[in-house]
Amino acid sequence: MTVTVRYFASLRESAGRAREEMDAAGVHCALDVWRRAQEGRPLPPGTLIAVNQEYAAADHPVQEGDEVAFFPPVTGG
Amino acid sequence: MAVHLFADALDPWGTLIRHQQALTAGQFGATAVFVGTMRDFNEGDDVQAMTLEHYPGMTERQLEAIEQEAREQWPLEDVLIAHRVGRVHPGDPIVLTAVWSAHRQAAFESCRFLMEALKSRAPFWKQERLQSGQNRWVKSSTPGM
Numbered sequence: 001m002t003v004t005v006r007y008f009a010s011l012r013e014s015a016g017r018a019r020e021e022m023d024a025a026g027v028h029c030a031l032d033v034w035r036r037a038q039e040g041r042p043l044p045p046g047t048l049i050a051v052n053q054e055y056a057a058a059d060h061p062v063q064e065g066d067e068v069a070f071f072p073p074v075t076g077g
Numbered sequence: 078m079a080v081h082l083f084a085d086a087l088d089p090w091g092t093l094i095r096h097q098q099a100l101t102a103g104q105f106g107a108t109a110v111f112v113g114t115m116r117d118f119n120e121g122d123d124v125q126a127m128t129l130e131h132y133p134g135m136t137e138r139q140l141e142a143i144e145q146e147a148r149e150q151w152p153l154e155d156v157l158i159a160h161r162v163g164r165v166h167p168g169d170p171i172v173l174t175a176v177w178s179a180h181r182q183a184a185f186e187s188c189r190f191l192m193e194a195l196k197s198r199a200p201f202w203k204q205e206r207l208q209s210g211q212n213r214w215v216k217s218s219t220p221g222m
Binding site: 055069 | 113129130131132134138160171192195196197199200201202203204214216217
C-alpha cells in the first residue's frame with residue numbers, strides 16, 4: 001500500500017521535503033505514517049494532521065492512496 | 078458564494094465593489110467588512126516582508142466549509158472571502174471577509190465568525206523576513222476575542 005505524505009511550513013523545512021510517496025504496508029493510522037516517514041522522530045507538539053485534505057485525529061485510519069498531511073498550527077488572516 | 082485566493086496583489090475595496098454590483102439591490106440592508114493588512118512589526122521586531130504558504134485544495138475547502146457554517150447560523154444574502162498567498166510587504170492587504178444581510182446583527186456577528194474561524198482553521202502559514210535578515214515562522218495567531 002502506498003500513501004502520499006505532505007509537509008507544510010516549518011514541518012516541511014525540518015523534514016527537508018514537501019511531499020513523498022511512501023510504502024505504508026502494515027501502517028494503520030495517520031500517526032503510524034508519521035513514525036515511518038520520519039523514522040521515529042516524535043511528532044512535534046501541536047502538529048495538525050489532515051487525511052485527504054480534511055482535519056483528522058492521529059489515530060485516523062489510513063488506506064491505500066490516501067494523502068496524509070502534517071503541519072504546524074495555522075496562522076493565516 | 079465566493080472564496081478567492083490571490084497569488085498577486087489583493088485589492089480588497091475593488092473586489093468588494095465588483096462583488097456587490099452583482100448582488101440584487103434592495104435585498105440587503107447591512108454589509109460588514111473586515112480587511113487585514115500586513116504590519117511592519119511583530120513581537121517587538123521590525124518585519125520587512127512575509128511569505129504566506131497554503132495547502133492548495135484543502136485551504137479552499139476549509140474556507141468554503143466556514144462560509145457554509147456562517148450561512149447556516151445567520152440569514153445571509155452573500156459572503157465573500159479573499160486571501161493573499163505568496164510574498165507580501167507591509168501595507169499589503171492579506172485578507173478580506175465581507176457579508177451582506179438584511180440586518181446589522183447578522184452582518185456583524187457572521188463577519189466576526191468568518192475571520193475567527195479562518196484564523197483558527199484555514200491552512201495558511203506566515204513566515205516573516207525580519208529587518209535583521211532572519212526568517213521566522215509565526216507560531217500562533219493573536220487571540221481575536
